[in-house]
Amino acid sequence: MTKPAIWYFDIISPFAHLALTKLDDIRAYRPVELRPIVFGGVLKAWGQLGPAEIAPKRVHTYRLATHLAEAMGVPFRFPPSHPFNPLAMLRLLTALEGDEHAVAEAFRLVWAEGRDANDPQVLGLVAIAGGQPDAVQAIGYQNVKDSLRQNTEEAVAAGIFGVPSLLIDGEIFWGVDAMAMACDYLAAPEEFLGGEMARVSTLPASVQRQL
Secondary structure (H helix, E strand, O other), X not given: OOOOEEEEEOOOOHHHHHHHOOHXXXXXXXXXXXXXXXXXXXXXXXXXXXXXXXXXXXXXXXXHHHHHHHHHOOOOOOOOOOOOOOHXXXXXXXXXXXXXXXXXXXXXXXXXXXXXXXXXXXHHHHHHHXXXXXXXXXXXXXXXXXXXXXXXXXXXXXXXOOOOEEEXXXXXXXXXXXXXXXXXXXHOHHHHOOHHHHXXXXXXXXXXXXX
């Protein structure tokens, strides 16, 4: 049985919205499991700041996402505020077990229509798309909160450092711009085992910045 690729995402990421449109390219080689995680938890685990937490990088990131969406022809509009608290939506998508239709609807509403991820109507539409209209109630369930936390911890343990990320056979492909590389890996994984790819994978560091 072919081991599925795992796509780790957080609704807070505009680049996840764009990468979602490329998942069919991955599915040509492997089934893909959609797994919500908390980006803030990933950042904390690695001691990082998010792009929106660095003022000039925040503006650059928003403009980059907007420009890339236009170049890709993907409907795109930022929600009313960003960053926002993604936990309600992430817990809902966790309760829906990463249902593909629910995830697609969540990103469409938040990142194509620019709606508030915490709007009860938006959450309700996502639950309907997932085939479980009553799933909104599960947002407050402890087992759902625990599952989302476990997803995040498992992602970090696997080396995931950002969203969106694909995990394929233990290899990490981070961001929408790595989707093409992920397809090349799936088509010819042996190409990643030798030559310059192998050399840079074990390249030593000659200096370490003191924090």
